[in-house]
Amino acid sequence: MYTFIINPHSRSGKGLTIWHTVEAQLEQRQICYTAFFTKYQRQATTYVRKLTSDGSSRVLVVLGGDGTLNEVINGICFPERVTLGYIPTGSSNDFARSFGIPNDPLRALEIILNPGRTVHMDVGTMSYEGKHRRFAVSAGIGFDAAICHEAVVSKWKRILNRIHLGKFTYAVIALHRLLLTSTCPFHIVLDDEKEVSFPKGWFAAVMNHPCEGGGFYFCPDARPDDGQLDVLVVSGLKAPALLLTLPFALFGKHTKFHGVHLFRCKKVSIHTASALPVHTDGEPVFLQRCFTASIEACPLKVIVS
Structure with missing residues (x-):
């Protein structure tokens, strides 16, 4: 059945x-x-x-x-x-x-x-304000989550889907969000031990799979079966530099660029100075200033090619 x-x-x-x-x-x-x-x-x-x-x-x-x-x-x-x-x-x-x-x-x-x-x-879990939400692909806060929030109501998603170019939805919306988004201080805690601060963070993506947003390989070495999460933090770039960096993520070639930081952990806590958009698998979550992401104890069996 x-x-x-x-x-x-x-x-x-x-x-x-x-x-x-x-x-x-x-x-x-x-x-x-x-x-x-x-x-x-x-x-x-x-x-x-x-x-x-x-x-x-x-x-x-x-x-x-x-x-x-x-x-x-x-x-x-x-x-x-x-x-x-x-x-x-x-x-x-x-x-x-x-x-x-x-x-x-x-x-x-x-x-x-x-x-x-x-x-x-x-299976990843995001915890915030006493709530828990699972994710399969990724979770994030900041610029990438703002794109997900806008995609829910954007006319571009409908237009591009009709002409079979839906995978470019997030790229088009990203151009718009660059005009509206500013940086914010980020503080990251990895596995309750390592702490890293970023005074001018654009976004943090917690990845269970290599890519999100229609093929942006933010963490190209991420594996959904290794018991760990890969974390990307983009910080310290001016808007034009971010715009130039993002296309390289379509091929996973952005990882050596200035302002791109990668981590691997079983648990990560992300704190921001201001409340920012948050998403799980592209689904919007109300604005948050902090959340914790980790791997659930029980994996999920998936039929694959």
């Missing part, structure tokens, strides 16, 4: 059409499945919490973007009893990129129905 969690509004409303293509294949092959459709934000979390609360073994298949995937992961009650499949229909699809899952929905479905390989993926 496969349980599909479907965001019909993903890829600017094409998610439902994609599901019909997938559904036809399931019917043709007489595959047993159930399907749940999301209508509003966080509904996927509610669905999955109910579905997994009894602790039974289950294969969950997400048809949506990284945001829908984030909602599903946050609803899983017994991760050790769940196997996760993914059919990417978002604009960034960094989770799929990391695992080699094809964007073609029928090819992705074939991998799920004939799973040749699974991996045990680390």
